[in-house]
Amino acid sequence: xxxxxxxxxxxxxxxxxxxxxxxxxxxxxxxxxxxxxxxxxxxxxxxxxxxxxxxxxxxxxxxxxxxxxxxxxxxxxxxxxxxxxxxxxxxxxxxxxxxxxxxxxxxxxxxxxxxxxxxxxxxxxxxxxxxxxxxxxxxxxxxxxxxxxxxxxxxxxxxxxxxxxxxxxxxxxxxxxxxxxxxxxxxxxxxxxxxxxxxxxxxxxxxxxxxxxxxxxxxxxxxxxxxxxxxxxxxxxxxxxxxxxxxxxxxxxxxxxxxxxxxxxxxxxxxxxxxxxxxxxxxxxxxxxxxxxxxxxxxxxxxxxxxxxxxxxxxxxxxxxxxxxxxxxxxxxxxxxxxxxxxxxxxxxxxxxxxxxxxxxxxxxxxxxxxxxxxxxxxxxxxxxxxxxxxxxxxxxxxxxxxxxxxxxxxxxxxxxxxxxxxxx
Numbered sequence: 001x002x003x004x005x006x007x008x009x010x011x012x013x014x015x016x017x018x019x020x021x022x023x024x025x026x027x028x029x030x031x032x033x034x035x036x037x038x039x040x041x042x043x044x045x046x047x048x049x050x051x052x053x054x055x056x057x058x059x060x061x062x063x064x065x066x067x068x069x070x071x072x073x074x075x076x077x078x079x080x081x082x083x084x085x086x087x088x089x090x091x092x093x094x095x096x097x098x099x100x101x102x103x104x105x106x107x108x109x110x111x112x113x114x115x116x117x118x119x120x121x122x123x124x125x126x127x128x129x130x131x132x133x134x135x136x137x138x139x140x141x142x143x144x145x146x147x148x149x150x151x152x153x154x155x156x157x158x159x160x161x162x163x164x165x166x167x168x169x170x171x172x173x174x175x176x177x178x179x180x181x182x183x184x185x186x187x188x189x190x191x192x193x194x195x196x197x198x199x200x201x202x203x204x205x206x207x208x209x210x211x212x213x214x215x216x217x218x219x220x221x222x223x224x225x226x227x228x229x230x231x232x233x234x235x236x237x238x239x240x241x242x243x244x245x246x247x248x249x250x251x252x253x254x255x256x257x258x259x260x261x262x263x264x265x266x267x268x269x270x271x272x273x274x275x276x277x278x279x280x281x282x283x284x285x286x287x288x289x290x291x292x293x294x295x296x297x298x299x300x301x302x303x304x305x306x307x308x309x310x311x312x313x314x315x316x317x318x319x320x321x322x323x324x325x326x327x328x329x330x331x332x333x334x335x336x337x338x339x340x341x342x343x344x345x346x347x348x349x350x351x352x353x354x355x356x357x358x359x360x361x362x363x364x365x366x367x368x369x370x371x372x373x374x375x376x377x378x379x380x381x382x383x384x385x386x387x388x389x390x391x392x393x394x395x396x397x398x399x400x401x402x403x404x405x406x407x408x409x410x411x412x413x414x415x416x417x418x419x420x421x422x423x424x425x
Contacts, residue, residue: 002032010046055079099147112138113133117175118174118175157197159191169190222272229295235265236262246259246342269298271295271297272295273316290323293321299364
């Protein structure tokens with residue numbers, strides 16, 4: 001069992017190669033990577049405090065701007081520190097297991113703080129009395145000790161750079177910490193950095209980039225990338241709003257703008273365009289590869305105003321992935337996905353004929369028509385007149401009924417009578 005202190009896991013960072021290697025160690029089953037519950041709450045609390053500070057500054061800035069602006073200034077919205085805590089618990093929870101403290105641990109932590117027993121201490125507060133601190137440190141330490149006692153068949157690697165409270169693990173412990181480890185012998189290994197830990201479980205490995213590419217280019221992986229981007233960045237269709245940056249092509253060349261979201265998620269495709277292997281380690285029987293991968297996602301959307309065009313849009317999705325290579329293939333985990341953005345090159349010569357097909361276009365147009373119809377019915381029920389926006393979108397859909405194919409124009413089968421023998425627009 002690898003148990004990490006707050007400063008160790010915070011120093012590693014979510015997107016660092018160290019964090020990815022810790023994830024690989026945990027996923028391989030060689031060792032479990034964990035943090036005491038107190039560590040997780042400290043991590044979440046630090047992020048929530050930073051968020052609240054930034055929120056207060058933003059709110060004050062908008063108040064100042066509103067006083068000086070002749071136009072209406074948007075509101076910052078209600079602060080949500082609990083939402084921040086929940087999100088950071090979720091993110092760190094993808095790397096580590098949380099060890100809940102027992103009642104005994106919590107009681108002993110309070111007793112040690114009340115009596116200023118290490119790792120707790122007393123601190124002068126300038127009022128001629130001593131302030132006793134360190135209850136959280138005691139809970140972290142005692143959680144690791146308790147786990148080692150309750151699992152005599154395991155070795156516990158406790159990693160903390162907090163020399164002040166936990167010592168360096170080499171020069172001896174003060175009372176009563178020395179009693180905590182007295183009968184654990186070599187089953188409790190105290191390290192101050194991860195550098196001494198990782199070589200025990202991982203060794204650098206050479207990999208075939210083509211093998212990594214083959215795993216990433218599998219249909220299931222490409223669909224997972226589409227789903228990851230959709231869930232991470234909420235890429236669902238929202239009428240009249242820009243959801244993500246995209247690029248599309250027209251007779252004037254490549255254009256960049258905002259897509260209103262994917263009309264048909266099942267019809268979105270991912271294409272691997274660039275791959276860079278960052279690191280590779282052998283852990284147990286598997287080779288674990290961390291790679292930076294660029295994808296181009298393509299699908300149908302209605303562009304946000306003022307364009308209001310139905311197009312095949314593309315957007316670039318940059319990811320960092322963890323690949324477990326096996327003899328018969330491999331597994332892929334998306335570690336991080338950047339915000340989708342417009343392509344930085346001209347796509348006017350891109351061979352869209354290899355992407356576009358009638359089924360995908362029909363499905364997307366049908367989804368758009370159903371969405372517009374549902375919204376029109378809803379707004380009509382709420383008003384005595386026909387909604388004004390519906391007429392403008394009716395004009396849009398009438399234009400969509402004429403889709404270019406080859407050198408001529410044909411009625412689209414959804415919006416008009418199709419003339420193509422294969423019912424393709």
